[in-house]
Structure formats: structure tokens, C-alpha cells
Amino acid sequence: MGGNGKHRWKISFRSSSSMPKQSPKEFMCPISGSLMADPVVVASGQTFERISVQVCRNLAFVPVLGDGSRPDFTVVIPNLAMKSAILNWCAASRVDRPTEPEYGSVETLVRAAMGSDGDDRFETSEKELLRAVPGNPPVMFSHAATEVNHRPNHFYSSSSEESVIAAVPATPLPLTTRPSCYSSFSSSSDEALSLAVTLDPISSEEEEILGKLKSSEVHEQEEGLILLRTITRTKEDLRVSLCTPGVLSALRLLLNSRYGVVQTNAVASVVNLSLEKPNKAKIVRSGIVPPLIDLLKGGLPESQEHAAGALFSLAIEDNNKTAIGVMGALPPLLHSLRSESERTRHDSALALYHLSLDQSNRVKLVKLGAIPTLLAMVKSGDLASRALLILCNMAASGDGRSAMLDANAVDCLVGLLRGKELDSESTQENCVAVLYLLSHGSMRFKGLAREARAVEVLREVEERGSGRAREKAKRMLQMMRGRDEEEEVDWEGVLESGALSQPRYRVGGAGKQHIHGAYSTEF
Template structure:
């Protein structure tokens, strides 16, 4: 502390000695001994000058104060103390203190650090018994049960956790902070990369200010390289940070334009289960912006999202379905899905009761295009939907009715298929006992289509229309296989 006081004299040489003695001890940084210009509270409850905290994080130094080691996993601006210090300086006719430069803080911290014990301990790059849950695990290592998610996507299970003590009030980050995180994420030491990711994950978890200011080209570039790391926990934490950043509308287009979607797609295809959860969540979050929908489809996200509907993880299935729902609001993506043979897969899932509600939403958007309606009519969607609607307690009744209504734009082809499976009787019953006015209105519209020009339809050869003669059957099979 002697050297600290000497530095204080240099910085405030104009102050009289008695005034210096009156300076409250809580105004001084315990590490530098200087009057704090930018005080912050860390996770352990200690208060330091911000640059000293960054220097400690950079040097992996955790000083012990009042019997407890400082924990720098969270940094909260102490605005009340900062205001008090400034007011105190003005009252005593002193210039408010200026922030301590990072390189100066680093020199101070190096002097406080004990000499390294010989020999240096090499970082263990393989999992071992008793290792931390946050340790980096190579993808080739034996699998183990992943720790509970610290962050989940907003649509499926994201919430602002009450247990999170992070509160960021600053609307921007300094170049020094950005440089610090970027340098650590690009470090050759795996534990430094993981430390930076965990810190960013906490900082961006709940406050939109931190998510906005950390979405920079440098940070995104560093995340991009770590998403494809062979270490599963680096993948998980990098993807989780990206999910957090993507929650802010102003970040969505910026993230897609950074080129980070292809690594996310690769992670969705071959990452560990928890990493796939976050990859699906990030793609879903990015797909909410209309400017991103076409780009995400062009970059190849549709096939892995379709495959992820059968994932073992509920979160991955949920967010993949919702991502497809939003991506299929764009016609070009509907055409791609049809060419992938998605209709038969989705109808099969609905028939088996697997994610029927979410899958029905995807089918609704497919039915919004002529190509989608044709593929669904050929795939037996009308019969499938009518059979489901016969069940009085079908949980996705309104979605099913919406899909059937969109199929009703299929003209005579729809009317023929609907007549064959007795759709009119089923829809009449639903119109009478509809659970909501929206459902009853859909029923009325479907019935209008089915009853339209009823007299002329009596002379229609429905078997020929439905493709039961040899020529139409051959045409239907050929057309279906080519799609």
C-alpha cells in the first residue's frame, strides 16, 4: 500500500496533506491505492478500479482481500460510488480522477502477484475424474451427462434468471475491454478461451445493453472460430453467447452478415447435444428478422433443421420447428423444403403424434404456396388432417383447421379428396362445437369452398379427378418422385 500512496501523491500533488488524510478509504482502489475513477463491484462483493479488474483477469490473478479471494466472473458498475467520489472532489475543489490506463494497471498487478511456482503446471487438455463442469472436453472424449443449461433460447426456455446477479448499465465497451476478450478467445490456452466465453455468457445473459455493445466484428470473428472448436464446452459456450447476442433485434442482421451461420449449421449437424440446443436456438432467433430468412435458407440451414426435428433433445426439436416455421414465410424456402421431400416426413410425424402441434405450424406455412399445396394434396394431407379432426380432443385442432383451410385453395383437387374422406361432415361438426370463434370461422370458410357450385360438381367424375385412372396415376407418381 506504500507504493499506492506514493502514486496518489503524484496524481494529486496539488492537494494539501490534511485533505489527503481526510480522503475516505472506500474511495481508494485496494489494488492500486488510487482514487477510483471507474469503480466496479465484482462477483465476490469487492470494489476495484475497472482497469485493475481487467488486468487481474488478463493475468489470471485473484487477490485475497478480507479473507476471501476476489471473484471476477461478474463486473457491475458502481455508479453510486462513482457519483459520490466525483461530488466529494468537487466539494473539495479537486479535479475528478481520470481512469487508470490498462497498461499502468497491468504493471501494478504484476508487482502484487507472487512469483510463479516452479515448475509451471501444464493445462490438462483431457477430461479427468473430478474435473470442473466447465472444463474443456474434446469431442472425441467419452461422453458424459452435460451440466444444466445456464442459458436457453427465448422461445423455448429462455428466461431472465433471478439467480443471475449481472447488471450492466453501461451502453458501450471500451476498446481495451474488447481487445481483452478478443485476445483471450484467440489464446492458444484452452482455459483462457473458456474463461473469456463463460464471462461473456454471463455478461450477455440478461441485459440488452451488454448484448448490444458486445456484438462487434472482432467479438463475432472470435466466436466464429470457437464454434467449430473440437472441444465441446468451447462449442457450447460460444454458441450460447451467440444466442444471447442474437436476442437483440439490432444484432440479428449483423450476425448473419458476419458469416457465422455456416459454422452454426455444422454445429447443429455434428455438435454435442447441448451445443445443438444452442445452435438451433441461435438459428431460430436469427430467422425472426425478415432480412435473414432468405440468406439462412440459401446457406443450407433447412436440411439440418428438418433432421433436427427428430433430435433426442426437446429444446433442439422445439427451436428447429419454430425456425422452420419462420423460414417458410419466404417462398424460396418453401420450394427448397418441397424438393427435400419434407412433406412426407412432416405428415408422417403428425400421423405418429410426434410434435404434431409444432409440425402442423410448419405444414401451415408450406400450404401457403401453390407448390406446397400440390405436394401436400399428393401426399395425403387432406385425409390425414380430416382423420385428426375426427378426434374431439386433438390438441392442435386450430392449426389443423388452418392448414386444411389453406389446402382448400387447391380447387377441384382438394374438393375431390375432401369428398372422398368425408371432410364436410367432420367440418360441420367442428363448426358447431368449435372451441373458439377463430376455429368456427375457419370451418365456415372450408364449408363454403366444399359447397361452392355444388350443382355443377354433381356431374364431376371424381375418380378421374383424383387420379385413379392409369394415366393420372402414372403422372402423379412421376411428379412426386421428381420433387
């Protein structure tokens, strides 16, 4: 292996036959030293192998890179453009596609680097995560308040966005860190039930709350949950302190309560605690996710709203994504996309968006038949923008692309663009982005795009669409013209000679090559 030979973390996970000596340096993971199979961009802008980032985060270690800088691992986004470039280079160089290195091998390597780099550790708060997000114009999301009593039907929201950092302009993917069942706004009735939360110090607050939560009396449980819910909504600085094993254990039991007030306030308290980044992994490890899934399946309507919001909030944390999928959250979240509650639908869609950033969850979603459901949502206009974001993630994997092509996604998306039925410029951008991802490495896409008469639609987007949409439309048109230009035929001469049934030849170049027809590619 060359081109990265001086890197102090260099390690080879592939045989010499599959790792060329002249691998481009930008295709190599700075930590593992191997050709990246699943490249991701971190908040500081560098690209790494996903496993390498996971190991560093699990070990709370921030390495020093070759240029003396330290990466920021608070945000991890798939680098689809880099992955496509690596796969294209492998195909052109006749090199085996890279495979993900083993976790244990990378862990050994990182631990060795930790020994030579001291005991540096890093912590990040949700505010730091938000500061790392580019300052794009906010997308408005419907938010419902977490009042103790019945909530009004008007919603308030503000959210942040993140953009996929890639070699080409990327479609903005919303990163909101507040589920729609949470709001900092409080009602007068809620304030009346705030129980005069002035307890001090924090140990006394936790002691009083735990005493009530563990009581056998239902009214004591209700008081304790109202107290916890009020504190964790109004006093953000106490959320981390109150997210203790004792509190989480009590909440896990109360989530299964048959009493509506207990059940609803317990799950709302989980939502509030989950808003702080340090709490997200603790909550998942405490065993609260299975009861949340049960509530999403058959809880009270308000409890279902909060359960969807809690799963969405927890799914933002990268280390939780696989675990939440393994515990069985994907089927009920898919079912909740059809919920009568708008809040449940919105938060379920955003939970699925974050969970579908994980490859293992994408595979599960394909097997669950999520693609037809999402395409139907796009066609009906119900949560179309959210559904398109999930489809963007699905199209980033081979299984997802195949399932989408099988489900006639190309014709569906081209039809939406042609009919101008999309409700916003960002939704149009997401629609074009899905088509762009489907076009990667797929000759089948060309045939389906021709059948859907996509060229005329893409030309219009190239001329009149937004910046990101125009760039992607231009690239797709170039891709679709590539083979046609390579096999250019003098059609006027052929028509004049009446030789339509005769063999056709490429015009220009050294020698003539036989072509079986204008559309000789088999799909």
C-alpha cells in the same frame, strides 16, 4: 393502369394487356403501384408487395403514404386472404396472374421517393417488435437456461404471439423471440462463475474479452467465453455494444473448437447476442451461420441445442431468411426434428416455421421431402402444433399445396379432427387452417375431401369449434357445396322414373344443360 393514377410512386411492371384499367385499388401495392403478386401485411396494418417492403427496409426508408401516414415495417406477415382474392379476381377477369416486380425497378422508385421525402430513417428494437404484436393469450414454450454448468430439466417460458391479418379470421401463429436454450434465470453455480462482471467502460470489457478469446491458451478462451456469456445474459443493454466484428470473428473461429467447454460457451454466446434485433443481420453477415450448421449436424448435444436456438433466433429477421436457407440450414433442421433433445426439436421446428415464411425456402423444403415428415409428426402427436404451423406456411404456395395433396394430407388432417386427438383448441384451429389453405383454388381438394368424409367433420367444427375454426369450416363447407348446388338435380324424380342411366339436367334457369353425372369433375 387506373384506380391508382394519382399515386406519386406509381410504376407499371406489367404490360397493358395483363394490367387491366380497372384493377381494384386495394389489390395495388401503394409503393410499386402494381398488382400485388406476394402481398404482405406490416405491423401498422397496411398491405404491400413483399419486394417493396424489402427494398424500404434495406434502404432504411419509411415512405409517406397517400393518407399522410407512415407504415411500420417491423413485422411482415403473408396476407394469404388478399393473395387469394387477387388470384380469384384475375381468374374471373381473365387477367394474367401478377408477377413479382424486379428488385432494381422498385429500388429505383423508392430512391426517387427518398429524394423527395428527406433522409428519414427508422430503427426498431426487439421491444418495439414485441409491442407491435397483438396481445393474445401467451402460448407456453419450453425454455432451457443458458447456465455455464449443466442445466436442470425444468423449463420456464413466456412468449408472444402474432396473428395473420387477413380478410377472414386467421389462425394465430406464435412469434417467440427467445429460443429455448435461453433464459434470464441464473443458477447459484452460474453466479459463482460470473467472474464479478463489473468492468467499466464498455471498451474495456470488449478489450478484455477479445484478449482472452484470441489467446492460444484454451483456459484463457474458456474464461473469455464465460465472461462474454455471462455479460450478454445478465446485461441486455450491452449486447448490441459487444456485437462487434472483432467479437463475432473470434466466436466464429471458436465455434469449431474441439474442446467441449469452448464450443458450448461460444455457441451460447451467439444465442445471447442474437436476441437483439440490430444484431441479427450482423451475425449472419459475419459468417457464423455455416459453423452453426456444422454444430447442428455433429456438435455436442448441448451445442446442438444452442445451435438450433441460434438459427431460430436469427431466422426471425426477414432479411436473414433467404440467406440462412441458401447456406444449407434446412436439411439439418429437418433432421433435428427427430433429435433426442426436446429443446433441439422445439427450436428446430420454430426455426423452420420462420424460414418457411420465405417462398424460396418453401420450394427447397418441398424438394427435401419435408411434407411427409411434418405430416408424420402431426399424426404421432410429436410437436404437432409446431408441425401444423409449418404446414400452414407450406400450404400458402402452389408447390406446397400440391405436395401436401399428393401426401394425402387431407385424409390425415380430417382423421385427426374426427378422432379428437388434438391436444388443444389452438392445435385444432391450426389443423382447420391447413385444410382451409389447401382448399384454395383446388378442385382436387373437393374430391379428396369427399373421400375422407370431411363434410361431417367440418359440420361438427362449425357447430362446436372455436371462433376461428368455425369460420374456416363454414367457408370450406360453402366452397364444397358451391358446385353441387349449381348442378342441383331432382334426385327423387330421377329415382322414381328409374332413369339413372339417362342424361341428367340442371333444374331451374333458362334452358337445360347436360350433366354427365353427380361427380362430373375430373380429379
